[in-house]
Amino acid sequence: MVSEIKLDFRLAKFDDADKVLRAIAKEALEFLFQKVNVNKIKCILLTGSVANGEGTMIKHNSSIITSDFDFVVYLDFPCYLKYNNYFQNLSREISRTFKNKGFDTHIEFLPSNWILQKIIAKLTNQGIYEYEFAFASRCIFGERLFSNKIVRPSKRDALELAFTVVSDLVFSNLKNLSKFKESYIYAKRALTLLNSILIFHGYFAKTYEQRIKIAKDCASSKIIPINEDEIKVLQLYTEYKLSGSLDKILNSMGYDNIADLIQFQKRFLRNLTAKIVYHELNNIFIKTEKIEFEEINFLQSSKFHKLLMGYFQLSEARLLSRILGITLYVAWSFTRNRTRKELFATFLFHKQPPKVILNVLTLLLLIYGNDLFENQFLEKIFPWMRLDTEIEPLQSLFFVWHTAEQSIKL
Numbered sequence: 001m002v003s004e005i006k007l008d009f010r011l012a013k014f015d016d017a018d019k020v021l022r023a024i025a026k027e028a029l030e031f032l033f034q035k036v037n038v039n040k041i042k043c044i045l046l047t048g049s050v051a052n053g054e055g056t057m058i059k060h061n062s063s064i065i066t067s068d069f070d071f072v073v074y075l076d077f078p079c080y081l082k083y084n085n086y087f088q089n090l091s092r093e094i095s096r097t098f099k100n101k102g103f104d105t106h107i108e109f110l111p112s113n114w115i116l117q118k119i120i121a122k123l124t125n126q127g128i129y130e131y132e133f134a135f136a137s138r139c140i141f142g143e144r145l146f147s148n149k150i151v152r153p154s155k156r157d158a159l160e161l162a163f164t165v166v167s168d169l170v171f172s173n174l175k176n177l178s179k180f181k182e183s184y185i186y187a188k189r190a191l192t193l194l195n196s197i198l199i200f201h202g203y204f205a206k207t208y209e210q211r212i213k214i215a216k217d218c219a220s221s222k223i224i225p226i227n228e229d230e231i232k233v234l235q236l237y238t239e240y241k242l243s244g245s246l247d248k249i250l251n252s253m254g255y256d257n258i259a260d261l262i263q264f265q266k267r268f269l270r271n272l273t274a275k276i277v278y279h280e281l282n283n284i285f286i287k288t289e290k291i292e293f294e295e296i297n298f299l300q301s302s303k304f305h306k307l308l309m310g311y312f313q314l315s316e317a318r319l320l321s322r323i324l325g326i327t328l329y330v331a332w333s334f335t336r337n338r339t340r341k342e343l344f345a346t347f348l349f350h351k352q353p354p355k356v357i358l359n360v361l362t363l364l365l366l367i368y369g370n371d372l373f374e375n376q377f378l379e380k381i382f383p384w385m386r387l388d389t390e391i392e393p394l395q396s397l398f399f400v401w402h403t404a405e406q407s408i409k410l
Contacts (some may be wrong), residue, residue, distance in 0.1 A: 012066065021055050021066060028069055028098060029141075035090055040079040042112040044141035045072040049241075051138040052207050058184060058244040065184050068104040072133065074145055080111040112145055126156035128199075136206040145375045158200035159280045163359040165189045165196075165273050169266075170365045171398050179258045182244065185247075187237040187263035190272060194234055197224045197276050200283075212238045225279045226272075233268060270366070277363065285310030304367060308360055315356040322347050325354075339403045358401050370394065 003406045025046070048070045049055050055067040080087065087109040098105035130151040168189055178187065191208060194215055198205065201223055212235055218224045219231050225233070233253075240249040246258070255261040285307060317325065325347030332340040346354045364372050 020064075020125070021050060024066060024103055024105075025050070025069055025140075026351075027392045028071070028094065028107070031094060031097065032071075032073070032107065035093075036073075036075075036087075037079075040076040041073060042142050043074040043139060043145050045074075045133060045137040045144070046070070046140050047072060047132055047137040049208070054207055054209070054242060055215070056241055056244045058180075058240075058246060063178065063180050064102065065181055066103055067143055068106065069098075070359060071105075071107045072137070073109050074112040074142075075109055080109065094261060123127060128153040128161070130393055131157075131204070135204075153199045154215065155200050155280065155284055156227050158196045159277070159284065160355070161192055161196040161199070162273065162277045162280060162358075163355075165192055165269070165360065166277065166366050167362045167401055169270060170362045171394075171401065174395065174398050179262060183258055183262050183265060184240075185271050186262065187240050190234060190237050190265075191241060191271050193269075193272055193276050197279070200280055208238050208241055220312055225275055230268075230272060235238075257272075273366070281307035281311055283315055304363075308363060312352065312356065312360055315353070316351040317347065321353065322351060337397050342367065343400050343403050354404050358397075358404060361397060362401070365394070365397075 029044070045051075046069070049067045050069060053219075075087070091107050091109060094105060096105050099110045131153050134151060168185070172182070172185075191211070194211055195205075198211055198218070203214050203218065203220065205214055207263045215224065215226065215234065216231055219226045219228065236249055236252050239252075240246075250256070250258070250261060253261060253264070254299060255264070282303075325344050329341060329344035329348050332344060342395075346352055347356045350357065
């Protein structure tokens with residue numbers, strides 16, 4: 001059955017990169033077909049850089065890092081409804097299985113029902129995902145069911161992308177990454193920030209090469225809050241992502257070892273994250289005069305609190321979403337699933353969706369670090385979480401954040 005799949009993506013970073021990446025994709029799909037009746041699968045989309053022809057394989061000594069393999073599987077609608085829990089568990093099982101092999105593979109299961117998809121997208125503001133499915137994906141099995149060719153990511157979508165980088169920075173020490181993997185992730189997250197700020201200002205480009213080209217013009221025209229030095233670093237990160245050469249970026253940036261490179265990457269990413277999140281929050285919620293970005297220490301700025309409160313207050317969930325969230329909170333309470341119960345408790349104790357609460361918390365953690373746990377602010381904003389139990393507060397938050405990221409888009 002897998003031989004019928006059109007693995008039609010372009011790769012040529014190393015002579016054997018194409019062969020290796022195709023083999024990983026084929027293995028993931030073989031695993032999927034062992035677990036799911038193929039007659040219930042209507043369509044499989046491959047998304048991300050592999051689908052766009054920018055998939056990479058980076059070699060360093062005996063280690064190999066590849067691009068993430070992200071699949072969207074559209075299922076027969078009755079089958080999806082009947083076995084929804086099974087598919088959620090299967091998604092996590094596939095991710096764990098291939099993570100143990102050294103590859104990041106994510107499979108999202110969705111119902112092949114156009115009306116339901118529109119409702120879900122409307123309720124959860126998934127404009128950026130609709131855009132990716134329509135313009136940055138490749139159908140590798142079955143027939144593409146539908147795609148919204150007029151959808152475009154919003155400023156809120158761009159901000160959500162930036163918050164994913166905040167979360168990665170805050171929780172990076174809990175992920176047990178190798179130095180090699182850590183360096184690659186920091187470079188990719190900086191490029192995520194670049195995509196975020198371009199989307200925020202209405203520039204949509206599906207490839208890394210297109211983004212850095214647009215960014216150079218926007219930076220020189222002062223359209224985006226990124227200076228020339230930062231553009232040079234982002235250019236090197238783009239080459240790193242596409243060339244698959246760790247030695248090249250070490251030489252280009254003047255570092256003798258990966259540890260020194262990572263120290264620079266962490267500082268660079270932290271500062272760029274603060275600058276872009278500040279810019280986007282300011283423009284969406286405050287809309288003040290133009291900011292001279294080079295003159296502000298963003299993480300020390302008291303204005304961040306005002307921006308965060310504006311974001312918090314103006315992100316209230318719609319009534320239907322809140323009813324659904326409270327219903328899920330009750331359901332998880334009955335099943336005694338503590339992590340999901342804590343996740344959906346935001347609809348009960350606040351009117352904001354879980355991701356809004358988590359975004360505020362992770363940004364505060366980026367600003368204050370572990371000091372945040374000492375001033376009892378955490379208990380005020382997340383009072384239902386048992387943070388004084390046997391696990392550390394940061395670990396507890398990580399479990400909730402991981403559930404939000406891996407289970408459903410909120």
